[in-house]
Amino acid sequence: MNNTKKLKKTRRQFQRVIFSPDDGVICTFKPFLSNEKLSVKAASILNLSASGLQFIVKKEDAVDFQKGQRLVFKGIKGVKDLDFTEDIEMEIIWILEIKFLENIGIGCEFKNISKPFSDHIDNFVISEIKFRGQNIRRT
Secondary structure (H helix, E strand, O other), X not given: OOOOOOOOOOOOOOOEEEOOHHHOOEEEEEEOOOOOOOOOOEEEEEEEEOOEEEEEEEHHHHHHOOOOOEEEEEEXXXXXXXXXXXXXXXXXXXXXXXXXXXXXXXXXXXXXXXXXHHHHHHHHHHHHHHHHXXXXXXX
């Protein structure tokens, strides 16, 4: 009998850096459609990759967000070396609510992002992973 565990394959194309809310890494965004209103325009980022990000909001603020909704990612505060040269459209792919937690997780995928800017984010993520001592996925 072979007890060797199979390696779990990941569907992720890009590596991601993990942040704690205590890190103070904040994303800013606005509604994609000008007629939409959001009570929240900034939130703590929990993870970031060149393909998207996850942020958290308080449960009472989560009513503004829906799966499939589009936002415009405006920038990041709280980390160095990630300058924004363009706005990035992103779509809410999933919303995770866990009853005993006070925050709701919102997962977004970047849409229509330019290759140079995607590469810029990917390079930042790899650098930040090394800086934070997180595991780097080897492919």
